[in-house]
Amino acid sequence: MLLSEPIDQFQTDHLRKKGLLHPDEEILGSEKAGEGNMNVTLLVKTDKRTLVLKQSRPFVAKYPQVPAPQERTGIEFRYYQCLADNQVLEHYSPRVLGFDREHWILAMEYVEQGTDFLGIYQNPAMFTEELVEELLHYLKELHGLPKPDFPGNMAMRNLNQQHIFELPFQKENGFDLNAIQPGLEELSLLVKKDASLITKISSLGKRYLSPGNHLLHGDFYPGSWLNSPKGLKIIDTEFAFLGDPEFDLAILLAHLKMARVPETTVEQILQQYSLEKTLLAAFTGVEILRRLFGLAQLPLNLSLKEKETLAKHAIQLILHEQF
Ligand SMILES: Nc1ncnc2c1ncn2[C@@H]1O[C@H](COP(=O)(O)OP(=O)(O)OP(=O)(O)O)[C@@H](O)[C@H]1O
Ligand SMILES: [Mg+2]
Incomplete structure (x- = not known):
């Protein structure tokens, strides 16, 4: 499943199935979270919260002809896991909300006005x-x-x-x-x-x-x-x-x-x-x-x-x- 904008019904169902969205949560809109080259990083507004979904592809998102290791969001996920038990580091990290290992989608807290x-x-x-x-x-x-x-x-x-x-x-x-x-x-x-x-x-x-x-x-x-x-x-x-x-x-x-x-x-x-x-x-x-x-x-x-x-x-x- 490839994330794209706007997030359609098929993608929404998938995100629910993977636990990245709550069963009764509705997406109100999505946009690019900010400037980035490597991944598809979306800010997603729902009726309950705002979150960031970051998906890696086997290539650089901005330059699809350039291959790149797809497991990189898995690295990101593992990194935040390693920091989670340390209060200082946890404070400096966006909260991780879930990870879809099969499709390399990391869900994390949206840092407001970051x-x-x-x-x-x-x-x-x-x-x-x-x-x-x-x-x-x-x-x-x-x-x-x-x-x-x-x-x-x-x-x-x-x-x-x-x-x-x-x-x-x-x-x-x-x-x-x-x-x-x-x-x-x-x-x-x-x-x-x-x-x-x-x-x-x-x-x-x-x-x-x-x-x-x-x-x-x-x-x-x-x-x-x-x-x-x-x-x-x-x-x-x-x-x-x-x-x-x-x-x-x-x-x-x-x-x-x-x-x-x-x-x-x-x-x-x-x-x-x-x-x-x-x-x-x-x-x-x-x-x-x-x-x-x-x-x-x-x-x-x-x-x-x-x-x-x-x-x-x-x-x-x-x-x-x-x-
Ligand atoms: N959790 C977050 N909360 C708020 N904004 C975020 C968050 N994560 C990412 N962003 C915004 O999205 C931009 C792109 O995110 P990020 O740098 O993680 O993506 P990337 O694809 O790895 O980018 P790059 O190609 O620079 O490595 C960030 O510069 C930031 O503006
Ligand atoms: Mg990056």
């Missing part, structure tokens, strides 16, 4: 002291969970490994960087021509794919943080896996640097959550470079010159492994 933090690149002041504290609180609790039984999520990790550690740095990758910003293609040669840097990045990719001992969110960037009247909620956990905590924190740090949040905040974070600095610096550098030169572009507010400075800083982070 807005993500993708505006941070235009307005770094969105990154308040309070937000820093909450994000670190979340990560520390998450990484501190006793090692759960968790799937390898290798198909999603292989996809990420390609997009984070390999493709952005290949010369003939087919990305039209000059269409994003004139001169960006030439700037990317800073990395593409540096064989030893590429070797180092590749080895970090292998580290990313190797087994770890801590549950990670796996995509801890401002698009996964929702601000709401009920507080901060962390969503979109389909890239979760057991790995190095440094990876999650590095993603956070990389995005702060791209948003030009003051370095004092970065230093404060490094003091408050003390992890292995060398790995942290290297992963941070890679995330910056792949966002500058890879397919998953961000609404960055940076001139070419500023991107050059940032890319050089990222390269230092990778090669010298220190902040």
